[in-house]
Amino acid sequence: MLLTRESPKPLYQQLKERILKDLALGKRPPHSRLPSEREWVRKLGVSRITVRQALSDLVQQGHLYTVPGKGIFVGEHSDARELNAFLSFTASVEARGEKPANRVIEAKLMRATAAIAHDLHVASGAEVVVLTRLRLANGLPMMIQRSMLPHARCPGLLDRDLEALSLYATLRQGYGLTLARAESTITARIADRSERKLLSLGESGVVLVVDQLTLAHDGEPVERAESIVHPERHPLSLVQQDNGRSLGVG
Amino acid sequence: MLLTRESPKPLYQQLKERILKDLALGKRPPHSRLPSEREWVRKLGVSRITVRQALSDLVQQGHLYTVPGKGIFVGEHSDARELNAFLSFTASVEARGEKPANRVIEAKLMRATAAIAHDLHVASGAEVVVLTRLRLANGLPMMIQRSMLPHARCPGLLDRDLEALSLYATLRQGYGLTLARAESTITARIADRSERKLLSLGESGVVLVVDQLTLAHDGEPVERAESIVHPERHPLSLVQQDNGRSLGVG
DNA sequence: GGTATTATCTGGTCATAACCAGTGCCCTCC
């Protein structure tokens, strides 16, 4: 028995974490069958609703899949999730086992232009933090990233150590800002001279350009970022999953 | 009363579709409050579990958000969802109100090389459908896409009309293959001469290259596709959402 | 032996009924 009712954590959360730990430890290999819902009920002494809430969350997230009449099974890609290139450069580099580093190129306050003000939902002319960084993995330059944030939501951000810590970690720990949504547009173009130099690009000098607007849970924008990415060294990798029965219904 | 028990569709599905229709029609603007769970229960004569299943699905998908103690609200971006460039070119173009078209450049059977065989989980030398298409929106070429599919999973695919219908629609309707997962890698490079001509690219000739492996629900690969994308005409847009409490818990 | 029936699994859906912790309003008391 690993679930306790004395914890402030809901029972279904405890069960989720227990199963996730099993998956991470390599017990329960892909396509292996989990105990049935009613077996969990008997073993844990909780109700079926509780078990189903835990399991269906994990199904939603792609860790498990169900086959009616047969059972619940471990998904093909139960490990190696979230190595999503977008939400955090630091996290994605670490996920590949490499060492991330940042070199701050520019860090200042600016008055918002009309376009920036629109994107960040602030008044035109409001103070905006501009942070340009060269981001490296194992010492190799991967991308140039220019972030803009409304200063009102992160006052004093420039006084913090922006080279050591991930920007997103700083926002979360220092200001309670958790990012919920990222809208990105990806294009490509020829690099200009300074970009070519910073990224130590070869002859052709092609770069990926990622334009991203990052929003908090309330839908308010937190960051506007443009990333100039070295296409060979840091290809953008991306996993999209369609769980749920909603898409192809009609 | 818009829900019926005589339908084969589950009640919570009917409720989901009803709310989604309201969102699509523009009733229920962003941040407006929905009826509370118990109000739905009274109005529809169903149990709270049913209402919660519908609502929590919609919350998971980002259409709604909840505030404990206050209510359930329409999300900021309730409309314009799924204009995700990856899962279906046809759908994404139509979502922008443009007219998609396909021109088949090449359609044949091939023996799988070792690399292809590995990606598609077939034996080396097995039959593979190769389909190269020029994909247009409003008559303008947007991308060249070369798809490879295991012939065993879609026998006779080449005999179908591949210019009129979306490939994914054909797979779903003709073979019962529903795509569940897409793993993509995005890079950029200089286009070669034939690409430049087909896409009517300008001087520089930079293209985005999307390498995608598409998998069915059982984790088995269905399609391996390489897309050569016109970066200015068809920038890749992408929305990532972090619903659920799973990420930053620790 | 082969086939059809049946019993018993599975997950999927739904009902009724609690209690909790927040939020907000109103009413009373000072």
Place this chain on the structure above:
DNA sequence: GGAGGGCACTGGTTATGACCAGATAATACC
């Protein structure tokens, strides 16, 4: 008038119990 306490809401969590359709294996029948 202002402060406090209650009360009626909200979504979040959990229990118990029921029926369905699909899968499976054992059993009974021919």
